[in-house]
Amino acid sequence: MAEFEPWSAARGAAIIAAQAGREGAALPILHALQAEFGHVPKDAVPMIAAALNITRAEMHGIVTFYHDFRDHPPGRHVLRLCRAEACQSLGADALAAHTCARLGVDWHGTTRDGAVTLEPVFCLGLCAVGPAGMLDGRPLGRLDAGRVAAELEAAQWNPT
Amino acid sequence: MEPDVTATVYVPRDAAALALGADAVAAALAKPGITVVRTGSRGLFWLEPMIEVATPAGRIAYGPVTPADVPGLLATGMLDGGGHRLRLGRPEEIPFLARQTRLTFARCGIIDPLSIENFRAHGGMQGLARAREIGPAATIEEVTQSGLRGRGGAGFPTGIKWKTTADAAGARKYIVCNADEGDSGTYADRMLMEGDPFALIEGMAIAGFAVGASKGYVYTRSEYPHAIATFDAALVIARHEGLLGDGFDIEQRVGAGAYVCGEETSLLESLEGKRGQVRAKPPLPAHHGLFDMPTVVNNVISLASVPAIMADGAARYKALGFGRSRGTSPIQLAGNVKHAGLFEAGFGLTLGEIVNDIGGGTRSGRPVRAVQVGGPLGAYFPPALFDTPFDYEAFTARDGLIGHGGVVVFDDTVDMARQARFAMEFCEVESCGKCTPCRIGSVRGQEVIDKILAGTEVDANLALLTDLCHTMKFGSLCALGGFIPYPVMSALTHFPEDFRRPAARAAA
Numbered sequence: 001m002a003e004f005e006p007w008s009a010a011r012g013a014a015i016i017a018a019q020a021g022r023e024g025a026a027l028p029i030l031h032a033l034q035a036e037f038g039h040v041p042k043d044a045v046p047m048i049a050a051a052l053n054i055t056r057a058e059m060h061g062i063v064t065f066y067h068d069f070r071d072h073p074p075g076r077h078v079l080r081l082c083r084a085e086a087c088q089s090l091g092a093d094a095l096a097a098h099t100c101a102r103l104g105v106d107w108h109g110t111t112r113d114g115a116v117t118l119e120p121v122f123c124l125g126l127c128a129v130g131p132a133g134m135l136d137g138r139p140l141g142r143l144d145a146g147r148v149a150a151e152l153e154a155a156q157w158n159p160t
Numbered sequence: 161m162e163p164d165v166t167a168t169v170y171v172p173r174d175a176a177a178l179a180l181g182a183d184a185v186a187a188a189l190a191k192p193g194i195t196v197v198r199t200g201s202r203g204l205f206w207l208e209p210m211i212e213v214a215t216p217a218g219r220i221a222y223g224p225v226t227p228a229d230v231p232g233l234l235a236t237g238m239l240d241g242g243g244h245r246l247r248l249g250r251p252e253e254i255p256f257l258a259r260q261t262r263l264t265f266a267r268c269g270i271i272d273p274l275s276i277e278n279f280r281a282h283g284g285m286q287g288l289a290r291a292r293e294i295g296p297a298a299t300i301e302e303v304t305q306s307g308l309r310g311r312g313g314a315g316f317p318t319g320i321k322w323k324t325t326a327d328a329a330g331a332r333k334y335i336v337c338n339a340d341e342g343d344s345g346t347y348a349d350r351m352l353m354e355g356d357p358f359a360l361i362e363g364m365a366i367a368g369f370a371v372g373a374s375k376g377y378v379y380t381r382s383e384y385p386h387a388i389a390t391f392d393a394a395l396v397i398a399r400h401e402g403l404l405g406d407g408f409d410i411e412q413r414v415g416a417g418a419y420v421c422g423e424e425t426s427l428l429e430s431l432e433g434k435r436g437q438v439r440a441k442p443p444l445p446a447h448h449g450l451f452d453m454p455t456v457v458n459n460v461i462s463l464a465s466v467p468a469i470m471a472d473g474a475a476r477y478k479a480l481g482f483g484r485s486r487g488t489s490p491i492q493l494a495g496n497v498k499h500a501g502l503f504e505a506g507f508g509l510t511l512g513e514i515v516n517d518i519g520g521g522t523r524s525g526r527p528v529r530a531v532q533v534g535g536p537l538g539a540y541f542p543p544a545l546f547d548t549p550f551d552y553e554a555f556t557a558r559d560g561l562i563g564h565g566g567v568v569v570f571d572d573t574v575d576m577a578r579q580a581r582f583a584m585e586f587c588e589v590e591s592c593g594k595c596t597p598c599r600i601g602s603v604r605g606q607e608v609i610d611k612i613l614a615g616t617e618v619d620a621n622l623a624l625l626t627d628l629c630h631t632m633k634f635g636s637l638c639a640l641g642g643f644i645p646y647p648v649m650s651a652l653t654h655f656p657e658d659f660r661r662p663a664a665r666a667a668a
Binding site for chain 1: 175176178179180205206208341342343344345346347349350382383384385386387413414415416417418419430431432433434435436437451492493494495496500501502523532535536566568569570571574579582586589590592
């Protein structure tokens with residue numbers, strides 16, 4: 001289960017300063033911010049731009065280019081389901097549709113109780129054990145509807 | 161029954177083994193008298209979690225093991241290699257492994273990936289030692305002579321790339337390892353970084369020595385948290401052991417979910433902290449690469465193959481293979497295939513041998529209908545093309561590619577028009593946006609396929625789709641837009657019936 005800190009400009013500034021001296025520091029900074037806050041807060045973007053001596057527009061362009069960086073925090077658990085071809089060959093599309101319906105969310109959505117965020121991923125390198133997924137960073141193989149339900153239950157998500 | 165002597169049991173920590181419960185098996189084995197050693201995976205994923213017991217007669221494998229099997233295994237004498245329904249015998253004698261030629265993956269699944277002693281005891285460091293003995297120029301010549309070509313997919317001769325970088329003038333030079341293994345159906349980079357990270361470090365150290373680079377970067381995709389953690393831990397050990405730090409150091413950087421960053425110039429932009437948009441070539445990265453400095457950009461497997469080439473000599477490596485594809489390639493069997501796993505062998509096996517003899521057909525038991533080779537940008541081949549040898553040129557001749565060696569099997573339930581549409585959708589999602597054929601073409605491509613599937617002016621729209629694919633293939637800046645026509649056109653060419661049944665589709 002992911003626990004993230006609420007945004008703090010002072011903490012954000014410290015994280016940025018700790019990475020800003022590296023070659024090509026943008027991605028290390030963004031990853032460090034997301035690890036702390038669960039997303040890249042909007043207020044952090046001009047701070048990074050200033051630290052890297054680039055424009056806010058350029059920094060905005062960088063943050064939004066990469067699929068990983070969220071603009072708001074995820075739910076308490078993040079379930080990623082693979083949508084790529086190897087998993088498709090084993091029924092990933094149907095599993096995804098079932099999971100979306102069960103959680104009542106679309107891709108990138110969070111259940112109303114804030115428990116689970118569902119994210120698509122194009123390949124986890126688990127192509128020999130598909131359909132594959134990842135729950136809070138833990139790899140899951142040979143998924144089916146029952147297994148997803150059991151994992152979500154273990155993560156204490158109960159549909160109401 | 162408690163064992164009265166200490167036994168060693170090897171349990172994989174490879175992410176795919178973890179996905180099947182390897183951690184729980186390791187926990188169930190944590191008993192007095194048992195030393196559990198975590199290894200990479202041998203790559204026989206239908207048998208994972210596959211555990212191995214050290215016996216006087218060598219290792220004996222059991223699998224697939226669940227935690228519930230552990231008490232029974234111990235009761236029947238597994239620690240002495242005793243009989244059990246899950247007993248697989250000596251792993252080297254399992255046909256899937258016995259048929260392989262493991263050079264790059266020689267240690268994977270056998271050693272503790274973070275034990276430098278294990279690494280050395282199994283031949284590690286011999287390649288770097290020989291490189292230092294014969295000098296940079298002779299090292300480049302050896303790699304050139306081996307015939308090694310880029311395993312990322314493009315197949316460019318590695319030795320020539322190194323020579324170009326070595327000859328280029330620059331204030332400093334870089335070795336960049338492309339570990340942004342985004343192709344569906346591929347997992348060799350992940351397995352190697354989790355199972356034998358020092359092999360990659362040794363390969364990069366040889367490359368750095370050969371071209372005169374002071375710094376190496378490994379750009380690993382964020383979807384591989386276990387590979388990232390293992391490789392970072394290996395870097396700390398390598399520095400402590402003096403394998404790094406003496407004029408050459410390596411740093412790992414983590415990508416952020418952009419498939420296009422697996423393209424080398426896009427990867428360099430991303431490493432520089434920018435949007436991962438591709439650069440026009442020339443200039444080549446070998447002349448003007450990372451931070452405009454001469455840079456070698458090689459795939460994980462290319463670099464990790466170098467130590468074995470240096471240790472055993474170019475001639476032995478070159479003796480393996482087919483046509484102009486020399487040495488071994490780690491073929492990754494994936495998707496709906498019975499024996500899904502990593503199969504390292506010399507080039508030249510036919511696609512049919514790979515899918516049917518080695519892979520055992522589909523996991524579902526239904527007939528094979530299509531095989532996508534080379535990831536999302538690779539062509540779909542029907543069984544009629546199963547005589548194609550696994551070779552860069554042979555696949556190109558049939559409008560396909562071997563790419564990074566992924567082989568994804570589909571059974572007869574697959575809808576090839578839907579796969580073609582997905583290719584265009586994927587291209588839209590992952591396009592870096594720099595060139596028009598890719599950015600716009602991928603959107604128009606979906607629209608045209610939708611019209612075809614709706615039965616709207618099918619012939620005219622099929623002609624339009626073909627024309628669009630031609631434009632994307634020849635007008636795109638990089639392989640994303642340039643190769644997306646392969647899956648689309650191969651689906652259209654080999655499975656035309658799937659594009660002409662709107663009535664059935666509407667009813668479905």
